[in-house]
Amino acid sequence: MSARRGVPRQALPWRIDFAWQRSYTAALLVAVLFIAYILKNGSFGTIEALGISNDALPLALAAVGETFVILTNGIDLSVGSVITLANVTVAVMADNGHAWEGVLVAIALGAAAGLLNGLIVSFARIAPLIATLATSSIFVGIALIVLPNPGGTVPGWLSTGTAGTVGSVPVAVIWLTVAIVAGWILLRRTPFGINLQALGGSESASWSAGINVTRVRILAYVASGTCSALAGIVLAGLTQSGDPTIGNVYLLDAIAAVVVGGTSLAGGVGTLSGSVLGACALALVSAVLLVSGLSTDYQYIVTGAIVIGALLAHTLQSKAAVRAARRERPAEGVPA
Numbered sequence: 001m002s003a004r005r006g007v008p009r010q011a012l013p014w015r016i017d018f019a020w021q022r023s024y025t026a027a028l029l030v031a032v033l034f035i036a037y038i039l040k041n042g043s044f045g046t047i048e049a050l051g052i053s054n055d056a057l058p059l060a061l062a063a064v065g066e067t068f069v070i071l072t073n074g075i076d077l078s079v080g081s082v083i084t085l086a087n088v089t090v091a092v093m094a095d096n097g098h099a100w101e102g103v104l105v106a107i108a109l110g111a112a113a114g115l116l117n118g119l120i121v122s123f124a125r126i127a128p129l130i131a132t133l134a135t136s137s138i139f140v141g142i143a144l145i146v147l148p149n150p151g152g153t154v155p156g157w158l159s160t161g162t163a164g165t166v167g168s169v170p171v172a173v174i175w176l177t178v179a180i181v182a183g184w185i186l187l188r189r190t191p192f193g194i195n196l197q198a199l200g201g202s203e204s205a206s207w208s209a210g211i212n213v214t215r216v217r218i219l220a221y222v223a224s225g226t227c228s229a230l231a232g233i234v235l236a237g238l239t240q241s242g243d244p245t246i247g248n249v250y251l252l253d254a255i256a257a258v259v260v261g262g263t264s265l266a267g268g269v270g271t272l273s274g275s276v277l278g279a280c281a282l283a284l285v286s287a288v289l290l291v292s293g294l295s296t297d298y299q300y301i302v303t304g305a306i307v308i309g310a311l312l313a314h315t316l317q318s319k320a321a322v323r324a325a326r327r328e329r330p331a332e333g334v335p336a
Contacts, residue, residue: 023262023274025313029306030277033284041291046168048287053172054163054238056283058083058231060179062250063257063275065227068220070258071200073267074121074128076224079254081139082113083247086232088143091152091242099155103233110229111222113139118221122214143244152242162237176276183272196220200267256303257282260310281306 037052038044062079069076086106093102113135120131164171187193195216199206206213228247235246261278263270285306286299 023271023277025310026261026274026277026281029260029281029310030284033281033288037284037288037291040288046165046170049173050163050165050170052280052283052287053170053176055286056280057162057172057175058234058238059250059253059257059282060176060276060279061227061231061234062254063261063279064179064183064272065224065231066254066258067261067263067270067272067275068196068223068227069128070263070265071196071267071270072217072220073200073203074217074220075132075255075265076114076117076221077129077132077251078113078117078136078139079224079228080247080249080251081136081143082110082225082228083232083235083250084244085113085139085143085146085247086110086229087236087246088147088152088242088244090158090233090236091154092147094154094158094236095152099158103158106233107226107229110225110227110232112225113228114222114225115218117225118218121221122217140244147242147244150241150243150245154236154240158233158237159240162234176280179276180273183276187272192216192219197268197270200264200269202268253282253303254279256307259307262310 037048041048062083066076066079086109089106089109090099090102093099093105117128117132117135120126120135121128124131161171162175166174187197195206195211198209198211199213199216203213206216231250232247236242239246257278258270258275259265259278260281261271261274261276263275282303285302286296289296289298289302
């Protein structure tokens with residue numbers, strides 16, 4: 001393969017396979033929490049599926065966006081503010097009879113916010129933590145100018161497309177399934193996905209392999225902003241209004257979902273599908289607490305414990321995978 005097209009998939013087999021092994025932890029957690037929910041609630045029907053999937057969908061979109069950036073060994077702290085900006089944009093424009101335009105403008109704003117972050121990180125060489133923290137403040141300020149207080153309206157088709165059902169299947173479940181499949185295809189079958197993981201694994205090696213590191217990094221931030229905007233649009237459909245504070249809780253929850261989903265905060269190892277499963281796990285935590293008669297305030301404690309447990313599990317998996325790779329494929333350059 002030429003340098004222009006980036007590294008071949010065969011150059012990263014251990015990293016890709018290991019990323020999927022880490023995502024199995026999130027799948028197992030979802031299964032355990034789902035069983036716990038059924039045991040506590042005694043049943044599981046369309047209403048229950050609707051509630052859980054509606055909680056999981058915006059978080060999954062935010063987590064997928066964050067995953068793009070974390071895979072490059074960066075971080076995006078503007079996720080919550082971009083969600084808010086997109087949310088209020090849709091609500092205000094829809095309230096003035098421009099719903100479709102509002103959706104398109106919100107997506108464009110999310111992509112532009114991501115582009116700004118990517119340009120600052122790539123060319124100003126400012127640390128992602130500081131750069132995205134600063135832009136987050138800017139985006140929140142713009143959102144407050146657009147809609148100082150909760151309000152606005154959204155059309156029925158947007159609510160139906162995010163919080164409705166197709167027969168007895170919640171629309172959110174369909175979108176979550178699409179996200180899992182699309183995430184698998186993107187990271188495993190496209191040059192961008194392979195290059196994204198290569199960049200997070202070693203920037204210098206990526207340059208040597210002919211990967212346009214700057215372009216890949218910028219596109220990762222654009223993807224993050226776009227996914228965050230989609231999350232804001234979904235929230236507008238779910239709440240049928242706009243709220244200038246609605247994105248506040250999603251930054252830490254998105255990072256937690258990414259970690260639970262198996263993505264390494266050091267970059268280079270992770271899956272978008274795992275992050276979707278991580279978001280589903282966190283949504284199930286809230287649901288299990290609710291049917292158990294416990295205050296959802298305990299969700300913060302349980303979520304923190306789950307994140308720590310996931311990190312410990314991933315650490316053990318990392319050590320085991322590295323030892324196995326050294327024994328079986330010593331010539332492939334598995335790092336120590």
